[in-house]
Amino acid sequence: MLAPCYNPAMTIEPWALEHPKLRVCTSAEFMYDEMASQSGRSLPVVYRDFDLTRREDWHDEGCILDFLCCVGADDARILDFGPGDGWPSLRIAPSVGEVIGVDTSERRIEECRSNAGRLGLRNARFVRVEAGADLPFEDASFDGITAASSIEQSVDPSATVAELHRVLRPGGTMRLAYEGLRRYAGARERLATVAGWAGGSAVEVYERDIAGESALMIRVCTPLDPHTLRKRLAVPSGPWLDLDRLSIERLDRLKADIVEVRVCRLRHPSGKTWVTLCEEAGFSAAGTHSGAEAARRLFGSGRRRFQPATHAELTAYLFPVVDSVVTMDAPLNTDPWITAVKPAGDCTTGDPPT
Numbered sequence: 001m002l003a004p005c006y007n008p009a010m011t012i013e014p015w016a017l018e019h020p021k022l023r024v025c026t027s028a029e030f031m032y033d034e035m036a037s038q039s040g041r042s043l044p045v046v047y048r049d050f051d052l053t054r055r056e057d058w059h060d061e062g063c064i065l066d067f068l069c070c071v072g073a074d075d076a077r078i079l080d081f082g083p084g085d086g087w088p089s090l091r092i093a094p095s096v097g098e099v100i101g102v103d104t105s106e107r108r109i110e111e112c113r114s115n116a117g118r119l120g121l122r123n124a125r126f127v128r129v130e131a132g133a134d135l136p137f138e139d140a141s142f143d144g145i146t147a148a149s150s151i152e153q154s155v156d157p158s159a160t161v162a163e164l165h166r167v168l169r170p171g172g173t174m175r176l177a178y179e180g181l182r183r184y185a186g187a188r189e190r191l192a193t194v195a196g197w198a199g200g201s202a203v204e205v206y207e208r209d210i211a212g213e214s215a216l217m218i219r220v221c222t223p224l225d226p227h228t229l230r231k232r233l234a235v236p237s238g239p240w241l242d243l244d245r246l247s248i249e250r251l252d253r254l255k256a257d258i259v260e261v262r263v264c265r266l267r268h269p270s271g272k273t274w275v276t277l278c279e280e281a282g283f284s285a286a287g288t289h290s291g292a293e294a295a296r297r298l299f300g301s302g303r304r305r306f307q308p309a310t311h312a313e314l315t316a317y318l319f320p321v322v323d324s325v326v327t328m329d330a331p332l333n334t335d336p337w338i339t340a341v342k343p344a345g346d347c348t349t350g351d352p353p354t
């Protein structure tokens with residue numbers, strides 16, 4: 001059974017923060033550096049053929065068209081912040097001049113390069129960057145920026161938005177999709193599970209504070225196999241651990257086998273907060289409807305259901321719809337995608353005033 005709601009009194013955070021094997025991590029150190037594929041090799045086109053009969057592939061196409069409608073142009077130079085396995089960079093590359101993906105995880109950069117090579121994309125480059133450091137680009141050197149579920153994975157989203165503002169040219173647009181925490185409301189604010197990690201298995205705990213717009217991830221790494229780990233904790237098998245049983249007393253039973261206690265806290269801004277962060281950085285920002293949602297809804301809908309015979313037919317069908325919806329304001333309390341435009345006359349660099 002899952003814990004029904006966020007209850008700070010039950011958190012294991014103090015135990016983790018005082019643990020002698022504590023390692024405070026970035027999101028890349030916590031997970032992305034260890035994943036062979038960040039998407040589970042699920043991305044259409046990148047890892048497998050596009051499937052016109054799958055709703056999730058229509059959704060993917062809607063996302064890609066959304067990014068292209070907002071930032072694309074034949075000769076545009078696009079920055080993709082945090083591409084993971086190369087998404088959306090690898091999908092938008094054929095429709096723009098050049099795309100450069102920046103990620104803090106070396107493993108992710110290697111995967112992006114390998115995927116670009118396999119897809120034969122010569123205008124997609126991937127560069128590893130240090131977490132929290134300035135991006136290795138001149139001021140105003142990009143025509144557009146895409147960021148998909150990535151700025152909230154950086155150490156300081158506010159500083160990241162300011163840095164992205166610096167490298168965008170005046171008049172350029174940043175299109176931002178993100179993981180708001182509202183989707184976890186109900187029963188998924190606090191979860192724990194047993195998962196594999198590079199050196200064995202681990203207890204993973206996710207604590208999401210929806211009102212506070214932050215998420216805490218804790219990974220108690222051991223060299224044990226999952227079965228032994230569960231036995232030592234005296235928890236039954238199943239996808240999730242009962243948090244009521246995951247007492248500190250039980251975690252201490254693992255004491256001799258704990259190799260590392262990783263802790264990563266991330267800020268997860270809501271739509272309203274994203275608009276504020278973007279405006280503070282100098283953008284003009286608004287939340288709009290997304291091409292992703294439009295495409296997902298159009299899948300198999302209506303009495304005259306449209307069934308494309310080819311991927312190109314689907315693209316032609318969706319394009320005008322996406323092109324319209326991305327201009328329509330959406331209520332910020334629904335955590336819409338964000339369009340942030342750097343005003344045409346804005347030549348600020350993002351440097352603090354001297």
Ligand SMILES: C[S@@+](CC[C@H](N)C(=O)[O-])C[C@H]1O[C@@H](n2cnc3c(N)ncnc32)[C@H](O)[C@@H]1O
Pocket residue numbers: 027028032038039081082083084085086087088102103104105108129130131132147148149150151153154155
């Ligand atoms: C949830 S994944 C999203 C990947 C991809 N955009 C997608 O939607 O499938 C977040 C990505 O952001 C990267 N990331 C985290 N902090 C970063 C930073 N400061 N600079 C660049 N990338 C970062 C992570 O390594 C990871 O690849």
